[in-house]
Amino acid sequence: MMTTVKMIQESAEWIKQQAEMKPIVGLILGSGLGDLADEIEKAVYLSYENIPHFPTSTVAGHKGQLVVGTLEGIPVMAMQGRFHFYEGYSMQEITFPVRVMKELGCESLIVTNACGGMNENFQPGDLMIIDDHINFTGGNPLIGENLDEYGPRFPDMSTTYTPALRDHAFEAAEKLGQTIQRGVYAAVSGPTYMSGAELIMLRKLGGDVVGMSTVPEAMVARHMSMNILGISCITDMAIGETIEGITHQEVMEVAAKAKPRFKALVRHVLASGDRRLWNQKEEE
Template sequence: MRQKIDEAAAVIRQRLGFDPEVAIVLGSGLGGLADRIEQPVYLPYGEIPGFKASTAPGHAGRFVAGMLAGKRVICMQGRLHFYEGHTMQEIAFPVRVLKALGVRALVLTNAAGGVNLDFSVGDLMLIEDHINFMGANPLTGPNDESVGPRFCDMSTAYDPALRALLAQVAAEQGVTLRTGVYLGYMGPSYETPAEIRAFRTLGVDAVGMSTVPEAIAAAHCGLPTVAMSLITNMAAGVENKKLDGDEVIETANRRAKVLESLVTGFVARV
């Protein structure tokens, strides 16, 4: 595993010409933040050894790196999902490569369904914890001790200091930032109303089809992580209408500027 990680990191480092400080994973419809990057360098995943191509709607499937808010950043403009047929290990691989590049903070964003009945479409939620309901874990199989421990502690998978900083930046910008528990669901079908009622009983506030594998991989390799959900729709059964992927992208596009400003302000301070 270590050899493959180092090979991919070497290719990226050669193409970039610098070591990034902060990494940002941009979820469905949220790829516009990459347009704020100065002196951008574009690197499609398909040109990196060990990387798989992203096929999800709203995901460009490439790295965009450069300067943002005075920091050297690298953005994943699109991520890999379990429902696309990628293995958990393939989903975790980019996170491990980012760690090898010397990144010292990882920002995960996603589009999610609102489970908490007090939430509204367009809300931003700071993830304080997660429930893995995907039926798989990226750490299964042989473990490479040079990457991380066999048994990985998840108590602070979402770094308390980074969460506090993001909340502070949101308050300074006048952005309402909710906090809650995110449940990772395999997909690609949306959840049933019965499942959403069950998730609410478990204390879930938002549900989506990403983020959890990346957060686990980051905790495993010791990469401090903060994560945020944009509530792009209310989950099944909350409103009397069918769920639609176009609504997710539409809401993400409408609220993207708020999220972009928040992440930019956070990067400036991290």
């Protein structure tokens, strides 16, 4: 199903009727990290199944709802659970909420995920700021008719992740006494975890971590000139030469242990930033 401007506007209008607050930052909360949305103040909870044209999340651990309110004084819209290519949705469907966020006024996106670490200097429980990505999903959410109202036919992806937001996140981590990594996120389709040979290939191509999300949403956000900050939670080591089996339950357990540091980082990033970091229109 191809996304149309009318669909985006209808979803946005329905959300406006339920929540009066105009968000400026969108949050996509990955596996095991969705509890941050429970800390949003003046919150309005909207189930995906009630929002026109929204898919529904089928992954264990994803609550499947939008939360609109304020976090550290910043108007936000958070997704408690995202959609994935491996669930059978099209690339346009899994990125549809990002389009709606932009329509509602979000000029920035914080996108998070749980992932496997391919860089031998990383370890489970580390947080990583995404510098760049490799799209190895086999798909692209911008294929098809271009939505000219939101962005150009051929958007540039050379600086997908906003340098100022990356720098700000590292400053916030330093103030918190956190040591965080930085690197390249390699996105694959899933739902299978990677073979040893595949992991070796992705690492040789330049990937530091591997996961099944984030990149499609970032590409669509970049298409719409949104500011983007990507944060990965490394839940297991995916070293091709010494790979060990991993289950989704184990991923969730490690993400849960890292959750306090993750929440503290995101909250501090929001609290300590100049509002112009988040609201691009104020910079223009």
